[in-house]
Amino acid sequence: MLTLALSKGRILEETLPTLQAIGLQPAGDIDRLLRVPSRHPEVQHLIIRPTDVPTYVEYGAADFGIVGKDILMEHGSGSLYEPLDLGIAQCRLMVAGLPGTKPLRHRRLRVATKYPEITRRYFAQQGKQVEIIKLYGSMELAPLVELADVIVDLVATGKTLKANGLVVLEHIADVSSRLVVNKAAMKTKHAALRYWLDRFREATETAHA
């Protein structure tokens, strides 16, 4: 039996057509069940929060998983194999703020984000120490109420930024969803995982042809 950890929400919705194409569609109520059989007798799904997917796969509670590159960058992806870019849930990780936001001289820049590790690394690479304010959502509000000078957040269409009067200041990384694999399982269950990785790769190529 193989276990695939799926990120519930946006990524799961965008993953369903691929699962359907390769015969792994969930065979149960994905809105309520946390562990769901798939149409294939040898694969089951875990339906979990995106931020938990790397942990389940790293510890081997799931053999493989699907998760955003943003979450992998924040988690630190060295403990997992990342063999395939699925090309779904595409967006960009950006520094954003009010128009005309300038570097500050008298104090550290204050940055609100759901991604403290990525943010710390990004500014440290530029030799800047920043004050990081960890938030769990609605980052766009922070500069408006002077909780932070800027935010580090995901941008796709740019509509959320625009609606809140914010602009992109810097580009950090392009983001899409990745297939990740537990390192030990890649050895002990190699043939089965290889088979499904090939199916995912074919389906992804077909979808983007």
Ligand SMILES: Nc1ncnc2c1ncn2[C@@H]1O[C@H](COP(=O)(O)OP(=O)(O)OP(=O)(O)O)[C@@H](O)[C@H]1O
């Ligand atoms: N606007 C967007 N357009 C495209 N992809 C996005 C967008 N926002 C987020 N994503 C991608 O989808 C993933 C999941 O986002 P989603 O909004 O479903 O979860 P979340 O609400 O951030 O998760 P949690 O419930 O753990 O806080 C993100 O990690 C990112 O990779």
Ligand SMILES: O=P(O)(O)OC[C@H]1O[C@H](OP(=O)(O)OP(=O)(O)O)[C@H](O)[C@@H]1O
């Ligand atoms: O550029 P846009 O197309 O407007 O998309 C960007 C928005 O999408 C994400 O939020 P999401 O809609 O997932 O809400 P949440 O993370 O606050 O739950 C992200 O955190 C931005 O707020």
